[in-house]
Amino acid sequence: QLQLQESGPGLVKPSETLSLTCTVSGGSISSSSYYWGWIRQPPGKGLEWIGSIYYSGSTFYNPSLKSRVTISVDTSKSQFSLKVSSVTAADTAVYYCARHDSSVWTFDYWGQGTLVTVSS
Amino acid sequence: DIQMTQSPSSVSASVGDRVTITCRASQGISSWLAWYQQKSGKAPKRLIYAASSLQSGVPARFSGSGSGTDFTLTISSLQPEDFATYYCQQANSFPFTFGPGTKVDIK
Numbered sequence: 562q563l564q565l566q567e568s569g570p571g572l573v574k575p576s577e578t579l580s581l582t583c584t585v586s587g588g589s590i591s592s593s594s595y596y597w598g599w600i601r602q603p604p605g606k607g608l609e610w611i612g613s614i615y616y617s618g619s620t621f622y623n624p625s626l627k628s629r630v631t632i633s634v635d636t637s638k639s640q641f642s643l644k645v646s647s648v649t650a651a652d653t654a655v656y657y658c659a660r661h662d663s664s665v666w667t668f669d670y671w672g673q674g675t676l677v678t679v680s681s
Numbered sequence: 682d683i684q685m686t687q688s689p690s691s692v693s694a695s696v697g698d699r700v701t702i703t704c705r706a707s708q709g710i711s712s713w714l715a716w717y718q719q720k721s722g723k724a725p726k727r728l729i730y731a732a733s734s735l736q737s738g739v740p741a742r743f744s745g746s747g748s749g750t751d752f753t754l755t756i757s758s759l760q761p762e763d764f765a766t767y768y769c770q771q772a773n774s775f776p777f778t779f780g781p782g783t784k785v786d787i788k
Contacts, residue, residue, distance in 0.1 A: 608725065608768055610777040623776040624682075657724055665731050666772035667715035671724035 563588040565658050565672035573652075573679050579645040583658030583672055590639045591616040596661050598668065599632060599643045601654040609654075613661065614641055648679045683707050683771050687780035693788040700756040702783045704769035709749045713773035716745055716754045719782075720765045728767075729754065759785070 569581035583597070590597065598613035612622040614632045622630055626645070634641040645652055655676050659668040684707035694700050704714065712732035717725035727736050729745035732752055742757045756763055764787055769780040 607781050608770075608779040610779070621775050625776070659724075661772075665715070665734075666713065666777070667727060667730045667770060668717075668725070669727050669730075669736070671726070674724050 563660065563670045565660065565670060567656060567658050567672045567675040569675065569677070571676060571678060573648055573677060574681050575649055575679055576647055579643070579648050579652060579677055579679070581643045581656055581658075581675065581677070582640050583642070585639045585641075585660075590634065590641065591636050594662055594664070596621075596663060597634065597641045598659050598661055600657045600659055600668070601652075602657070602674075603651075603654045611643065611645075611656075650679050653677065653679045682776055683710060683774060683778055685769055685771055685778050685780035687767075687769060687783050689783060690781065691784040691786065693786055694759050695788045696759055696761055698759045698788075700759050700763075700785060702754045702767055702785075704747075704752040704754070704780050706750045706752075706771055706773075710771045710773035712748050713771060714745075714747070714752050715770045715772060716743075717768045717770065718763075718765045719768065725768060756785075 564586045566584045573579045596613045599611040612632045614620045629646045631644045655674040657674045659671040661668045686705045688703050714732045716729040719725040728739050733745045744755050746753050766782045766784045768782050
């Protein structure tokens with residue numbers, strides 16, 4: 562059974578960089594059929610797609626965040642990562658990593674999510 | 682960006698009721714749509730993909746229909762475990778966008 566697990570600091574100071582890692586187990590991150598994505602959800606609000614990456618390193622970003630976001634992949638560790646720079650309180654959210662396939666482009670496996678709070 | 686809207690924003694229903702949730706896209710997305718269920722404090726769970734295909738393991742009381750701009754999620758007989766928030770997501774083009782959610786709670 563595929564599992565995804567987010568890890569990283571739960572508290573980040575304003576203007577600093579938020580960094581999270583998603584570890585994939587029970588399946589191959591290098592499968593040609595899937596992309597790996599990040600989605601976030603501010604407390605009490607809806608879902609926002611941040612971006613996705615293919616095992617080769619090809620990326621797609623949400624234009625609303627593109628200038629501040631970097632997603633990378635390390636296939637040797639079965640991990641992919643998210644960095645969001647210059648964070649503000651508006652970046653406070655539960656961050657999810659998830660898998661989506663390259664045929665129907667929707668998210669079939671999700672991590673449990675991790676709350677990141679931006680505060681001094 | 683493609684904007685997704687959902688109606689109603691919330692619905693109160695009883696066990697056994699038929700519940701219908703509507704999702705509308707700001708432009709045509711063919712059948713590139715998924716529905717997710719999210720329970721409090723949990724990650725979303727995909728119920729339907731490609732507008733009408735049932736995710737493996739999801740009860741058959743869930744069904745999806747529609748194409749183009751208008752889509753529907755139907756729960757044929759609401760069960761206690763179905764009380765949750767439901768989101769649609771378009772997968773027609775980047776950036777992927779989600780609807781604002783429909784909360785189904787107990788009447």
